[in-house]
Amino acid sequence: MEANDEEFTFTNEENVKTTFEIGEPVLNVYSFMVKFDITTRQLEFVKVNEYNSLEGEDKYIMYPNGFLYKDSTLITALVGWGEIDAKTIGLIELKFSDSGLTPKTRIAPTTINSSKVNYYFQKSFFVNFAEQEYFMFNCEPQLYLVGRESPQSEFIGDGNMPYQKEVLAAFPEDQVVEKHNFKIHSVSPILNGQYLMAYINYKGSPILEIKNRMLKTVDVIYLDEDANFKKYNDLEFRDDVLISNDKIYLKVKRNNEITLYTYTISLMK
Amino acid sequence: MTLIVGISLLITFSVKAQTLKPNFQSDHSYGTTYDSLIRDEINKSGQSLNESYFVITYIQIGAVTSWAPQFINAYKKVKDQNLDIVVVFHSNGGFRDQDVELFMKRFLALSQAEIDKLKIVFNDSLYTTITGNRHLVRLQYYFRKKLYFDEELKWNATEYFPKPIIDLSNPKSTILTEIDTLLIKERDPLVYKNASELWLLTDAKSELNTINTRNGQVTPILNLPSLYKASDLYCQFVVPNDTGKCNYAKSHESYVNSTSRKTVMVDGLHQLKEDSV
Numbered sequence A: 001m002e003a004n005d006e007e008f009t010f011t012n013e014e015n016v017k018t019t020f021e022i023g024e025p026v027l028n029v030y031s032f033m034v035k036f037d038i039t040t041r042q043l044e045f046v047k048v049n050e051y052n053s054l055e056g057e058d059k060y061i062m063y064p065n066g067f068l069y070k071d072s073t074l075i076t077a078l079v080g081w082g083e084i085d086a087k088t089i090g091l092i093e094l095k096f097s098d099s100g101l102t103p104k105t106r107i108a109p110t111t112i113n114s115s116k117v118n119y120y121f122q123k124s125f126f127v128n129f130a131e132q133e134y135f136m137f138n139c140e141p142q143l144y145l146v147g148r149e150s151p152q153s154e155f156i157g158d159g160n161m162p163y164q165k166e167v168l169a170a171f172p173e174d175q176v177v178e179k180h181n182f183k184i185h186s187v188s189p190i191l192n193g194q195y196l197m198a199y200i201n202y203k204g205s206p207i208l209e210i211k212n213r214m215l216k217t218v219d220v221i222y223l224d225e226d227a228n229f230k231k232y233n234d235l236e237f238r239d240d241v242l243i244s245n246d247k248i249y250l251k252v253k254r255n256n257e258i259t260l261y262t263y264t265i266s267l268m269k
Numbered sequence B: 001m002t003l004i005v006g007i008s009l010l011i012t013f014s015v016k017a018q019t020l021k022p023n024f025q026s027d028h029s030y031g032t033t034y035d036s037l038i039r040d041e042i043n044k045s046g047q048s049l050n051e052s053y054f055v056i057t058y059i060q061i062g063a064v065t066s067w068a069p070q071f072i073n074a075y076k077k078v079k080d081q082n083l084d085i086v087v088v089f090h091s092n093g094g095f096r097d098q099d100v101e102l103f104m105k106r107f108l109a110l111s112q113a114e115i116d117k118l119k120i121v122f123n124d125s126l127y128t129t130i131t132g133n134r135h136l137v138r139l140q141y142y143f144r145k146k147l148y149f150d151e152e153l154k155w156n157a158t159e160y161f162p163k164p165i166i167d168l169s170n171p172k173s174t175i176l177t178e179i180d181t182l183l184i185k186e187r188d189p190l191v192y193k194n195a196s197e198l199w200l201l202t203d204a205k206s207e208l209n210t211i212n213t214r215n216g217q218v219t220p221i222l223n224l225p226s227l228y229k230a231s232d233l234y235c236q237f238v239v240p241n242d243t244g245k246c247n248y249a250k251s252h253e254s255y256v257n258s259t260s261r262k263t264v265m266v267d268g269l270h271q272l273k274e275d276s277v
Helices: A170-177 A227-234 B036-042 B064-081 B098-106 B112-117 B124-130 B230-238 B243-258
Strands: A009-010 A017-020 A032-038 A043-048 A059-061 A068-070 A071-080 A088-097 A101-114 A123-127 A132-137 A141-146 A151-154 A184-190 A195-202 A207-211 A217-222 A243-244 A247-254 A257-267 B003-010 B053-059 B086-089 B121-122 B136-143 B145-154 B167-168 B172-175 B192-194 B195-200 B206-213 B220-223 B265-269
Touching: A032 A195, A043 B230, A071 A101, A101 A141, A101 A170, A132 A184, A151 A247, A151 B053, A184 A243, A217 B098, A217 B167, A227 A247, A243 B192, A247 B192, B036 B086, B036 B124, B036 B136, B036 B145, B053 B064, B053 B124, B064 B086, B064 B136, B086 B124, B098 B112, B098 B121, B167 B192, B195 B265, B206 B265, B230 B243
Parallel strands: A043 A101, B053 B086, B086 B121
Antiparallel strands: A009 A017, A032 A043, A032 B003, A059 A071, A068 A071, A071 A088, A088 A101, A123 A132, A132 A141, A141 A151, A184 A195, A195 A207, A207 A217, A243 A247, A247 A257, A257 B167, A257 B172, B003 B265, B053 B136, B136 B145, B192 B195, B195 B206, B206 B220
């Protein structure tokens, strides 16, 4: 908690104004990267310096759920939460320095317009596949190459067209009528990098979509009849579906016990 | 081995709940699926059908000059895909079933060998159901028993059909032990550690745990909120040379804690390679 050093007025969705006076205690958020050495149990804190937008809008660095860490630089997503309704997302490169982790340059894709960012952005994905670094985020189906503006491909689900008309909730009570065509939950290369597998909520049903190295969809596996995934149909976005090293892991809670399920991914014989 | 952990001081929260219902477009018919209807018809005739196959519909009462070319186009598109092809005929008002082979040779440009490979169904009601009660030559692709592609031949077409190539074996299950299940949410993220262990980051306690995937044992590894108060980190890293601001934060910390707000929260986890740090 800090003493407020600048008076500002906040207006909520119901047009109720709240003014924060100078000197009044306010809560501020600070972010850190922490390196943890498991062997020595040493912790090293690095403060993340916020991004000062050249466009005069507040932009917030969203490293938590996905980033690319390479050669002492970190690439992550930058979301324009300072816009009236955040509707853009892009990438930013940060470098480690004496003052902490400091934003250096915007890198492509710098501005992806998406009306869903404001309410639905939760997770970004950075995946090394076919000797390239790809970026995607949970609420849109496109795959971007890090360093290029335009998408290279997209997840298409089971290809069943036309897509349903999406209904996006503006308020929490609208969530019962929400309809999404695509939502990426997890993505990873499989089978020695031959394929890219994504766990997707496609039109409300869980599927696995598999792309080849040319990013063409080569297989789709429906999971809505699987007892463990079936219950996902009516549930919200989940972070705990992990695809890694040719396995799919998920936790399921039943009768106050949590069970870890491990599926093995292989080529069909 | 080194981990990198992103944390936020004070509080960040988000509410992103959604409720979604299954909505496989037009692949349901009164509690059953198109695939099950087609499969029933094939089974009745003593034939078998793979999980992935094509369907071409044809109605005999239409004008041959208009619809036969559409059938030929559909057939050419899929004949080399090495999958079953089912032809569903609507025969009401057309010629006799036994004359269909002759019709296929003369007007649909099929050889006897090609006809022998087809799985032919005469069922007006099935035709009506899967074409949506419209008189059409329609090409459909059923992929892993689901309607994947449904084309009215005059519309734009896809040139590409996926095949079932990936197998997902039945899962092994392990009950997690030595864990307070009330403090584990189903949505707490998992991160791969190695062949026998996963990382588990809990939301309730912002605690990093390992899960032994063989015996399900959960072991706490790091709990940052128990090691550091928010004001400790603020004083040390945000205002290291400003005692006044540090004291201000410390003097107000008990108030923030009394509201049960999380003041130190771990947001994400990324495992670095051993040689990268």
